[in-house]
Amino acid sequence: MNAGKRHEIFARLRALNPEPTTELEYGTPFELLAAVLLSAQATDRGVNEATRRLFPVASTPAAILALGVEGLEQYIRTIGLYRSKARHLVETCRLLVEHHDGEVPRTREALEALPGVGRKTANVVLNTAFGEPTIAVDTHIFRVSNRTRIAQGRNPLEVEQRLLRNVPAEFRRDAHHWLILHGRYICKARRPECWRCPIADLCEHPDKTPPPRS
Template structure:
């Protein structure tokens, strides 16, 4: 895939959705961090239902520490793996209070030092909360990047590096959201909806489907 085609792909995605964002509900960087930590192997809808119960009661690191582990579990028990997630979140809140004055750090190294925060989560926070041009490669973005030919790679890190190299700078900040939404609603896993895809003629996928 050449640079001209990639530019046109992202230009169309931007025209279709000028201001893309996460479907997780949040109002502060810390709320976003909590939502992303809870979202592993869970749907955004499910996470939003849990945080709608949690955030009115506790939406700061200290407030969650004050809830305690069992109190936190009671608010997020509808989410899969909630026991492990609750333990990691308590540890993360303690670290945020003790090392960062209760604030979410703005560097990758400091974010990845938090319990339960890996490269993908750090990229989401840097991009969505702080506007950094990072790209968090999840299963949707991995699939779309390989299937379309935008950035082919054998693993998520390889795809991330290629996306950062090939996505034109003007689109880089929002590329994460465009690709994940495209993978979630159009370029779906089992049978992509090629007939209703705004970039079908630019996509290099060989097994195109009907609408």
């Protein structure tokens, strides 16, 4: 895919959604970090339902640390893998309190040193909480990038690196959100809805999906 096509793709996505953001509900960088930690192998809707119960009671590292693992489990038990997530989040809160004065660090290295925080989670926090032009490659972004040919790669890191090289600078901060929303609602895994895709004429996927028969 050439640079002109990529620019037009992101220009169209921006025109449709000028200020994209995550569908996770949060009010502070810590709430975002906690929500992203809880979102692994879970839907944003399910995480939001749990954090609507949790955050009014405990929305800081110190407050969640005071709940403890068992106390935290009572608020997040509707989320898959809630026991391991509770352990990771409580340990993360302990490290934030002990080493970062209860604040979410703003460097990749410090974020990835927290339990359960990998490159993707660190990228989400750096981008969404702090406005850094990072691109977190999840399953949606990996699929959309490869399928459209915006940035092809064999693994998430390859796709991320190619996106960072190939997405025009003016779109880089919001590219993560546009791509994930596109993958979630239009360029779906099993049946992409190409007939209503705003970038279908620019997409280089060879097998466009026809509209369903009425």
